[in-house]
Amino acid sequence: MNNEQIEIKMATAPQQLVEVALGALNQTYTPYSHFPVGAALLTDDDTIFKGVNIENVSFGLTNCAERTAIFSAIAAGYKQFKGLVIAGRTDEPIAPCGACRQVMVEFFEPDMPIWLINDTGKEIQTTIAALMPGSFNALK
Structure with missing residues (x-):
């Protein structure tokens, strides 16, 4: 991840979101990549939706943790969000893929x-505007 392209802030992620995202690492379905990712999405009324990556042998059908959390929240009727934590077992904090970034937009x-974040305490705070500058969104 190129940190020059990501606006970095030093505010700490809410501990409850961190715990949910890190806990989700143990609930992924990753038999092919062995690359677990967990996510925790906070709604406007402080409900937390957990997401895990779920792989498929047809890799294009795999769903990322971020999208799992977002889609679960949308399916439950939520449309307003206050924060997202994405966690991985990586040396550096994990970044979302392009498909997840477009859904976030x-x-x-x-x-x-x-x-x-990663599972050793490293953390970067950013925004979707910083992760996806000049993004396409017909609704906004």
């Missing part, structure tokens, strides 16, 4: 905090 306010 659709559903998140540009300045909503997103925390990228």
